[in-house]
Amino acid sequence: MNNLILDNADAIVIGGGTIGSATAWHLAKSGLKKVVLIERNTIGSGNTSKAASLMTLVRTKEELIPLIQETYKNIEEVEALTGESTGKNNVGTLHIASSNESVANLDKITSIANKHHIKNKDITANEVQNKVPWMDTSSIIKASFMEDDSFVDAYLLANTFAKAAKIKGATIMQNTEVLELLSEDNEIKGVKTTKGTIMSPVVIDAAGLWSNLLSLQLNIPIPMAPVRSIYWITETIESLFPKNHPMLVMPDAMAYSRPENGALLFGLREENSPHFHPNELNPEPNSDFLGPKEDAWDIIENYGKDFIKYFPKFEDIGIKNCITGISTYTPDGYYTIGSFPNFKGFFAATGCAGAGVAGSGGIGRLVTEMVLNKPLYASSEVFKIDRFTDFDPLSATFRQRCADARSKKKDGG
Structure with missing residues (x-):
């Protein structure tokens, strides 16, 4: 493996699905100069490409609605910026x-x-x-x-977000796997990848179903399966x-x-x-x-x-x-967005609960505002990463709790 230190970054986003790509775009357009989006395969090629991608606006979990409305606004913006279609x-x-x-x-x-x-x-x-x-x-x-x-083509949406992020100055690294999260004294320092090491004070885990395999390196469990x-x-x-x-x-x-x-x-x-x-x-x-x-x-x-x-x-x-x-379902059907208490610089943007495509732009904006310590445009309390305690996200028992949340869901796609 190449252990070369590639560069320093202001923020690293892991995962090139709709959520990760939207997050990279929001970070880049916010003014951060060095945003890096890392995807193990190619943008939108994982589970994103299999999503049914219903963008139903009304949700009985009302806290999701502002994030989905934000995604609608984002789609108009990135289509205009890139000249690309999201299949909306x-x-x-x-x-x-x-x-x-x-x-x-x-x-x-x-x-x-x-x-x-x-x-x-x-x-x-x-x-x-x-x-x-x-x-x-x-x-x-x-x-x-x-x-x-509306509904969209999630593959096209992820790629349009990524192209918009690149236009705003982000670096897109495809076919690059994150092997290790680097930290010291409960503070993120960067990532080690198959193409080298990138140092950064901010790492956002948007790796979907793989998110816990990364976060647990830091002893941080993400409540989703x-x-x-x-x-x-x-x-x-x-x-x-x-x-x-x-x-x-x-x-x-x-x-x-x-x-x-x-x-x-x-x-x-x-x-x-x-x-x-x-x-x-x-x-x-x-x-x-x-x-x-x-x-x-x-x-x-x-x-x-x-x-x-x-x-x-x-x-x-x-x-x-x-x-x-x-x-990636959570036991309560809410996203998982934000930082973990007493750990600096590491953020989660995952746990889509069947509405990840619909909320992708809104999630990207919310986590960006958290990273930049700006006032949040929407309430985030129900999305907290530490809202559950004493659980093993990889255990069959906890995974069953998450599966039950999907089985009982009736509204939306």
């Missing part, structure tokens, strides 16, 4: 309620939307049918349309799945969907989502199916019955692909 598609989201419990929850969601000035309107079953040609609307009691919601996400893509039938087809949130079916180039992408919640030790997972970009191969069909059979009630022609539609990826 403004199709809106339909929230469907087919039970009294879901109606009550939808009333709460629309109240939250109104509080945060997010456009929404109740629509009739006939209007739902016009927007969603494949849907049986007979069971719908209430539906609300959030017209400003790798949990499987899974979705399917149907065959292309543009008459059923037009490109302006809205996204759907269907809590009574524990399901969500969005258009995918004339096909339908849909995901289902499992009762017990598989969780993994980071060392069990392939560090290289790959399309390996996570878990037993039969899950691709067994999950539809076991958990898809209520979704299929909405979709009477489902059994006549071919499935083109089933994709598994990793979300």
Whole structure:
């Protein structure tokens, strides 16, 4: 290994997914002269590339909303700066309620939307049918349309953030692995990589599912774990799945969907989502199916019955692909952002809880303000890295707590 000291940096960001790339951009545009973004493979090539990337604005965890709104603003800014597209598609989201419990929850969601000035309107079953040609609307009691919601291509978003960061002066190091975090007397000093050592008083761990393998070198546990996400893509039938087809949130079916180039992408919640030790997972970009191969069909059979009630022609539609990826879930469903008490210069920006793409820009801004000791634009208390105590993030017990948080999630993608 080359032990050459490459240079000093003002800040180092580890991980080139949407969160890491957004953080590098925010740091660079804030005026820091030497920002370095380090990615083991290539920007956006890891789990970012497998994200369903629903950018639903309304969340029952209201603290997430300002961060997602910030991401929307950031997308406009980096697209204008770079001339690149993030694949943003403004199709809106339909929230469907087919039970009294879901109606009550939808009333709460629309109240939250109104509080945060997010456009929404109740629509009739006939209007739902016009927007969603494949849907049986007979069971719908209430539906609300959030017209400003979009989805993106997370791979393009990560790369656009990284290009914007580079324009602002950041250095992007791809195909470079961080081997060791360097510290002394509870203070970060830099990182040792496969291409040499970089000294810096600030290191931000945005390494996604690998975050704890780095932070635990400093005896800092991050409260999150790798949990499987899974979705399917149907065959292309543009008459059923037009490109302006809205996204759907269907809590009574524990399901969500969005258009995918004339096909339908849909995901289902499992009762017990598989969780993994980071060392069990392939560090290289790959399309390996996570878990037993039969899950691709067994999950539809076991958990898809209520979704299929909405979709009477489902059994006549071919499935083109089933994709598994990793979300880094926390036990409470909140991000993990910030520094660790009594340790100087080390920050976490991870634990996406299934909303990492949507909140990426907002996370990047928040951690940048923390690094620069500026007033925070949004409340950060619920995201604190030390909000849980006495846990081993790599243990099966703790990973199960994180998996349970995914399995019980109903709102958003």
